[in-house]
Amino acid sequence: MTFPPILPWKDIHARLPVIFPEGCANREHSIWEIAAKTIFVMLYVGAVEGNSVWLRPDQVTRMTDAQAELLGDDERAAWVPLSMQSSKGLNIPDRWYAVNTRESIRDDTIRYALLQNGAVIDRPVPTTSSAGRYALQAEFAALLSPNLDEATFIAKAAAWREKYLNAGALARIAIVRKGAAAGGTYELVTFPNGETRRMATGPSADISKAVIEVFAPKFLQEPGVISLSESGNKVVARDDELAKAIGLTIPADKSLPDIVLVDLGPAHPLLVFVEVVHTDGPVNHARKTALLQIAEGAGFAAEHTAFVTAYLDRDATAFRKTVSSLAWGSYAWFASEPDSLVIFNDKPLQIRGGC
Structure with missing residues (x-):
């Protein structure tokens, strides 16, 4: 031959x-x-x-x-x-x-x-x-x-x-490429209520934008943004009126995570703490414990609180580096695969029906 x-x-x-x-x-x-x-x-x-x-x-x-x-x-x-x-x-x-x-x-x-x-x-x-x-x-x-x-x-x-x-693979590549590309002097983020805010450009801003514009409306019934911060804890936006309405006190020391969302759809609102990870800083056990104390101080029991670590992509170094430290009872979400959530379940698996 x-x-x-x-x-x-x-x-x-x-x-x-x-x-x-x-x-x-x-x-x-x-x-x-x-x-x-x-x-x-x-x-x-x-x-x-x-x-x-x-x-x-x-x-x-x-x-x-x-x-x-x-x-x-x-x-x-x-x-x-x-x-x-x-x-x-x-x-x-x-x-x-x-x-x-x-x-x-x-x-x-x-x-x-x-x-x-x-x-x-x-x-x-x-x-x-x-x-x-x-x-x-x-x-x-x-x-x-x-x-x-x-x-x-x-x-x-x-x-x-x-x-x-396939289309999903191509979409994932496009999202990751966008997140890796620099351009412009700011990122314009549109909140669920239609308001917009500017963030400095960069991979973390791309992930934050995806959390607010894609994750929030996809996984929450009636989403709202209580606070949004950039790297270095610079506060981009905070809604004190919304926080006050649900009884949440935003600490002055900026100990809140990158994004705090609320779902006003359920009978009891759901508080969602989101850490954006481009290099480090996931919701680990210690971080989850600290955030639970903030939530409980506002009258939110654990069952009305969620913890999400947001990444650009599942194959990125940031996820592989931090996945072993993610807290049980929290979630991981990837901007490149927006329809899915990884659940770190801390409850025993209940198998019914014998099969």
């Missing part, structure tokens, strides 16, 4: 962040070195849609730097059966990965990243079969052609995303 032209794995690695921009699901495992080397081996053996050639994850572990430099068709064809040999007693000096890495390649990189993002296709194979299962999607493989100049590659990558990533 004629094998597809191939880039060095380091050049593939350089292209992946452009193909999968911030906001892509499981982006970290779609663009890391293991993904680049996995894609390289797929191209090396010709495992591309339409070729009837399929990759086994353990083939990636058997590649070496020396073999990767042998790019002729005959050299590649000779390596394919060698890469499929039984591993019993097999010794491969300087192999890329240890034998037990194949599960991580299969699951973290292929199944839950490249396959999910449309870069890889698979076929049904019996679990006991030694046959290969995975191949590169043809138009994705074309993005890795050595013949593409930078401008053509960028244009083709954008066209590939528009065609093969």
